[in-house]
Amino acid sequence: MDKKEQEFRSELASIAKKLEDPAVFSTPGYPKLARRQKKLEDTLTIFDEKRRLESEASDANDMIEAGGELADLARTELSSLEASLETTDEKLTEILTPKDPNNDKDVIIEIRAAAGGDEASLFAGELYRMYVRWAETHNYSVELVNESPSEAGGFKEISFTVRGDEAYKFLKFEAGVHRVQRVPATESQGRIHTSTATVAVMPEAEETDVEIKNEDLRIDVYRSGGKGGQSVNTTDSAVRITHVPSGLVVSNQDEKSQIKNKAKAMSVLRSRLLQKKIDEEQKEQSDSRNKLIGSGDRAEKIRTYNFPQDRITDHRVGYSRSNIPGALDGQIDDIIEELHKAEHELLSNE
Secondary structure, eight states: OHHHHHHHHHHHHHHHHHTTSGGGGGSTTHHHHHHHHHHHHHHHHHHHHHHHHHHHHHHHHHHHHHOSTTHHHHHHHHHHHHHHHHHHHHHHHHHHSOOOTTTTSOEEEEEEEOTTTHHHHHHHHHHHHHHHHHHHHTTOEEEEEEEEEOTTSSEEEEEEEEESTTHHHHHGGGOEEEEEEEOOTTOTTOOOEEEEEEEEEEEOOOTTTSOOOGGGEEEEEEOOOSSSOHHHHTSOOEEEEEETTTTEEEEEOSSSOHHHHHHHHHHHHHHHHHHHHHHHHHTTSOHHHHHHHOOSOTTOEEEEEETTTTEEEETTTTEEEOOHHHHHTTOOHHHHHHHHHHHHHHHHHO
16 A cells, blocks of 8 residues: 555656646646546545554554553544544545546436337436436536437437536446336326337547547538527538548537537547447456446346336346336436446456
8 A cells, every 4th residue: 555655646746747837738638637636636635644543543552551541541542543544444445446447537428219119219318317317416517419309208319428526437337228117108008118228328538538530530511400490400510520440420410500519529429439449448358347337239238117116127236226206316326336336346356
C-alpha cells in the first residue's frame, strides 16, 4: 500500500507540473487530466487520514503502557481509532482494487424497441424515463441525442447522454436485452405478451480516446424528417457520417443546426468505436466476467420485468425484487449495487 501511495503522489506531482503551462487548459486532453487530478487528490486525502489515525493510535498505546489515570481514557479512544482505521483501510482496498478504466466517463445510451411491436416501443419509452428519473435523483444531467417516436406513444429508438460522476460505472451493466411480460392495454383477451427492448451503454469517448482520420469519413447532409418545426424540415440540417474502415454509420437530425448535428454524430461515432475496442478486449476475459459485463451481443437477455407477478429479475446475478412501478420511476440502485458486488468479486479474484 505504501508503494502505491508513493506512485499516486508522484503522478499527482507530474500532473501539477503539466498544469503549470496555461496552454494545457485548451487541449482536448485537459478534461481527462483534471478528472485524474481530482481522483488522486481524493485518494491521497484518505491516505493522509490513515497516517493521522495511525499516529493517534500509537500515542494512545503509549498512554496505555504508561498507565496512570489517563490509561482508561486512552483505551476508549484507541477502540474508536481502530474502528476508524478499519473503515479507512476498507476504502483504500476498494480504491486499489483493479477497476474498469472507463468508469469515470459519461455515457451514451441507445434504446431500441425490439420484439413486440407497439408494446415494445412503449416499453422502450418506459426504460428511457427510468434512466432519466434515476439520473435526476443522482444529480446527473441528461441530453437527448436523437429520437424516433412511435405512433403508439413510445420510441422506436432513442439515444441520450448521461453526464455525472462515474456515470459509466453505474450504468454500464444496463446494456443488453430487457424483457417485459404484461397484458398490453390493447389486449382484449387479457393475454400476457412478452416484448423486448435493447439497451446499448457506451462510454462517451473524448477526442484523445479514439483517433479518427478525416479521410476515413464520408459525411452526407440531407433534409430532416419528422417533427422539429419548419426550419428543421426545410433545410439540409441532418447529418449522416460513415466511418469507412469499420463500416459504422451514425446519423443525427435532432438539432436545427447542421453543425450541432455533426458534433452529436461525431460524439456517438467516437463512442461506438471505443465500445468496439472494449468488446474486443472483453473477448479475452474470463467467461464469468463476460457473463456479467456482457459480450456486446444485443440478443443477450439480461433482465425481465414481470408485471403479473410484480417481479424484476436480473438473470446475470440471479437477483429478484418486487415494485416494478418504483423501478420504472428510477429506483434501481439496489439492482446496480448487486451487479457492482459481482464485478468487485470477479476483479478481486483476477
